[in-house]
Amino acid sequence: xxxxxxxxxxxxxxxxxxxxxxxxxxxxxxxxxxxxxxxxxxxxxxxxxxxxxxxxxxxxxxxxxxxxxxxxxxxxxxxxxxxxxxxxxxxxxxxxxxxxxxxxxxxxxxxxxxxxxxxxxxxxxxxxxxxxxxxxxxxxxxxxxxxxxxxxxxxxxxxxxxxxxxxxxxxxxxxxxxxxxxxxxxxxxxxxxxxxxxxxxxxxxxxxxxxxxxxxxxxxxxxxxxxxxxxxxxxxxxxxxxxxxxxxxxxxxxxxxxxxxxxxxxxxxxxxxxxxxxxxxxxxxxxxxxxxxxxxxxxxxxxxxxxxxxxxxxx
Amino acid sequence: xxxxxxxxxxxxxxxxxxxxxxxxxxxxxxxxxxxxxxxxxxxxxxxxxxxxxxxxxxxxxxxxxxxxxxxxxxxxxxxxxxxxxxxxxxxxxxxxxxxxxxxxxxxxxxxxxxxxxxxxxxxxxxxxxxxxxxxxxxxxxxxxxxxxxxxxxxxxxxxxxxxxxxxxxxxxxxxxxxxxxxxxxxxxxxxxxxxxxxxxxxxxxxxxxxxxxxxxxxxxxxxxxxxxxxxxxxxxxxxxxxxxxxxxxxxxxxxxxxxxxxxxxxxxxxxxxxxxxxxxxxxxxxxxxxxxxxxxxxxxxxxxxxxxxxxxxxxxxxxxx
Numbered sequence: 001x002x003x004x005x006x007x008x009x010x011x012x013x014x015x016x017x018x019x020x021x022x023x024x025x026x027x028x029x030x031x032x033x034x035x036x037x038x039x040x041x042x043x044x045x046x047x048x049x050x051x052x053x054x055x056x057x058x059x060x061x062x063x064x065x066x067x068x069x070x071x072x073x074x075x076x077x078x079x080x081x082x083x084x085x086x087x088x089x090x091x092x093x094x095x096x097x098x099x100x101x102x103x104x105x106x107x108x109x110x111x112x113x114x115x116x117x118x119x120x121x122x123x124x125x126x127x128x129x130x131x132x133x134x135x136x137x138x139x140x141x142x143x144x145x146x147x148x149x150x151x152x153x154x155x156x157x158x159x160x161x162x163x164x165x166x167x168x169x170x171x172x173x174x175x176x177x178x179x180x181x182x183x184x185x186x187x188x189x190x191x192x193x194x195x196x197x198x199x200x201x202x203x204x205x206x207x208x209x210x211x212x213x214x215x216x217x218x219x220x221x222x223x224x225x226x227x228x229x230x231x232x233x234x235x236x237x238x239x240x241x242x243x244x245x246x247x248x249x250x251x252x253x254x255x256x257x258x259x260x261x262x263x264x265x266x267x268x269x270x271x272x273x274x275x276x277x278x279x280x281x282x283x284x285x286x287x288x289x290x291x292x293x294x295x296x297x298x299x300x301x302x303x304x305x306x307x308x309x310x311x312x313x314x315x
Numbered sequence: 316x317x318x319x320x321x322x323x324x325x326x327x328x329x330x331x332x333x334x335x336x337x338x339x340x341x342x343x344x345x346x347x348x349x350x351x352x353x354x355x356x357x358x359x360x361x362x363x364x365x366x367x368x369x370x371x372x373x374x375x376x377x378x379x380x381x382x383x384x385x386x387x388x389x390x391x392x393x394x395x396x397x398x399x400x401x402x403x404x405x406x407x408x409x410x411x412x413x414x415x416x417x418x419x420x421x422x423x424x425x426x427x428x429x430x431x432x433x434x435x436x437x438x439x440x441x442x443x444x445x446x447x448x449x450x451x452x453x454x455x456x457x458x459x460x461x462x463x464x465x466x467x468x469x470x471x472x473x474x475x476x477x478x479x480x481x482x483x484x485x486x487x488x489x490x491x492x493x494x495x496x497x498x499x500x501x502x503x504x505x506x507x508x509x510x511x512x513x514x515x516x517x518x519x520x521x522x523x524x525x526x527x528x529x530x531x532x533x534x535x536x537x538x539x540x541x542x543x544x545x546x547x548x549x550x551x552x553x554x555x556x557x558x559x560x561x562x563x564x565x566x567x568x569x570x571x572x573x574x575x576x577x578x579x580x581x582x583x584x585x586x587x588x589x590x591x592x593x594x595x596x597x598x599x600x601x602x603x604x605x606x607x608x609x610x611x612x613x614x615x616x617x618x619x620x621x622x623x624x625x626x627x628x629x630x631x632x633x634x635x636x
Contacts, residue, residue: 212417219371219412220432220483221405233422308422309467 008301012294017069019290024065027279033057034082037277055082068283078284083276088284091269096288098168099258099265103250105182106190111243114194118201118239123228125206133198140195145253149188149260156184166262185261189253193246200242205235237304244300248293318389320523321347321370321491326383328365328374328547338381340365341547345525347491352517352524354534354555356570357544358591363527366544367493369393370525371410372400388490406436409484409522413496415476419468425479426452426464429486436487451482454519456512474505478512485516492517493525498533510537531574535559543567546592546602553627563629565607601631609633 035051036043043051052058056067071077078088121133157165163184169177208214208231217230255267266285273281328340340362347353355363368374370385372392385392387403404410412418420428429451430444439447445464452460455478468476477497484492494513498506514537517524528534534541535555542552543564551564562568569587589606592598600615601607607614611632619632 212412212414213420215373216410216412216418216480216483217420217428218373218401219404219410220428220435221401221403222431222435223401226431226435230420230423234420310421310469 004305005302008298012298016290016294020069020072020287021065023283023286023290024068025061027283028061028064030277030279034277034279038083072287078287079280081278081280083278088280091281092266092284092288095264095266095269098263099251099254099267102168102182102185102189102257102263102265103247103254106186106250107193107243107247109186110190110194110246111197114197115201115239117194118198119205119228119232121198121202122205122209133202137195137198137202140191141199143191145188145192146256146260148191149184149257152184152188153260166260168263185257185263188260189250189257192253193243193250197239197243197246200239201235204238205231208235233307237308240300240303240307244297244303245293247296248289251289251292318386319346319348320351320388321345321525322384322386323366323370324384324386326366326369326385327381328362328369328378329381330378332377336379336381339378339547340369342383343544343547343549345542345549345552347523347525349490349523350521351540352526352538354538354541355525355527355544356529356531356534356541358529360591361544362547363544364495367410367495367525367527370493371404371408372397373404402436405432405484405489406487407489408491408493409487409489410493411477411480411484411495411497414500415473415480416468416500418480419476421468424465424467425471425476425483426466429464429479429483432483433486447486448482451486452479455479455482455516456508457482472505473501474509477501477505477509481509481513481516485520485522488520489522491525492522493527495527496529497526498530499528506533513537531559531571543570546598548602548630549628550603550631551627551629557627563627563633564631565609565633566603569606569608 033048033052034055034057035048039047039051049058056064059067068079071079076089078092080087081091117133117136121130121137124130153165156162164177164181167181169181171178211234214227214231217227222230251267254265255271257263258265258268259271266288270282270285272278273285323343323345326340326343326345327338329336329338331337343362343366345353345355345366355366357363365374365378369380370387370392372395374380380393383393387408392400392403419425426445426448429448430441433439433444433447434441448464449460452463457463457475457478463471463475463479468479471479477500481497497513498509501509510533513524516522526534526538538555540553541555541558542549543558543566544550545566551558551562551567558567559571562571566587569585572585573587575584587606592602592605598604598615600613600617601610601619604610604614614632617632619630620635621628621630622635
């Protein structure tokens, strides 16, 4: 178990390094020097050289890369924006919490709901409840989140005053209002993953329920809840894998949701950075996303290894 | 106690859905007395496993008992509610399955699986159950039982898995043990050990066994009585020795000829030409007619009579005037 964790952690670190390299090279190969963007068309070559020297842009790209990575690894410093001069650490610290909270909320609720719904659907297969759950799952997979967001805003925020139409009330102001302002965005963000995980849980559980060892469990006279626990231990493995990936994906989707609900989160900051060609900011945000994604998958692996000992042996 | 431990009368099992049901087990009679070992022999698809599963109330989806009775200790099992059936399963009737790897939960230590079964049927502390598991694993001949109890199925050898399976099946001292081809998935060298272990356990604990197999030698070596099934029917049954020494039904005779013998000389292995009838097809007469070497005109037209002589039953037209 410990060795599995170490090996997986090693692989994760390696992939982080690779991503950082690709990310750095790609953002640096965009034409137009940052100096041109910041100083404008009238800047003289001397101005630009001065700017490049100031920001270390005159060094070879690998040197720049190692400086950047070194800053992250040794000083936990994501760097500084060329365009605004703001420190990335502050930017991320300001915008990450609300995005993280939104994603966490959407993730936890969709996992809990999908486990319940998927299990019920499998156990009561071909009953009206199963049909209902499957219908919800199909709708959730096929309805686009941004469209749903607009419809829900219209229905619950504009026509009725149940939820605010956008923005997030700071938690320091009012906890209740804060949570209320997160309901609609979290719902729109989570519904797709809830649907995917529901379908996954259902089909995986049905598959396991047909296995020989489930017949043994019943032949041993185990109670129905216990038999279900026996099944779930095996059925959850693919669900956990998908859930781990979903958590990372949700940060990507949050991009759209934050835009629609006008939330000042990390994804919002990324969009702004792209519009303003603030490459350092893009790098910093994408790097944060990558870390979240890799850590989520690492967690999924560890959970799976504890669920199924064969995974630990095979990994 | 009066009457046999397990009594199956005219059991029909049908497969199908909604309106179309076809019988695949077509009138099986079977008796197992307390402490007795009864063999159930037949080709794949003859309905032996279905018969066994129907006793457990664990028929696969799409199969049901369409008629007949299954009495266990005088209690009717056909149509019994699942909750009541669950009290019998694992406690009064244990079952061993063919492939112990797929029959054991891969994600739960084997000892824990036995602990769960024990605690379902008797109120005992976790610690007491764990101690009992070690005893049981020792009983079925597993070395270092305390250590093995923490192992997962994939960490054990095939023979050891089947021993664990046996320990699970007999954990609550059942009266009847159903062994559905317990050695088919094992290496030949391990088969004998597992059979020896099974025989010892059932003697020690006084458990009656319904032993399902297509291995005639195994059946001859451990069973008291045997029933031979063909196409969903029992075609011959009786005490092992007279039945194997003087089989009456042509199917049994041909089946016995197919058992490889060390002194059998060279030449091709004898086989029974042809195939069993197609699943669910309806035949008016004896289902074995197309493959029978002594078939007569009436065989395919009329159901053969059931004849019983000193406890040896055979269902065939042969020798009937």
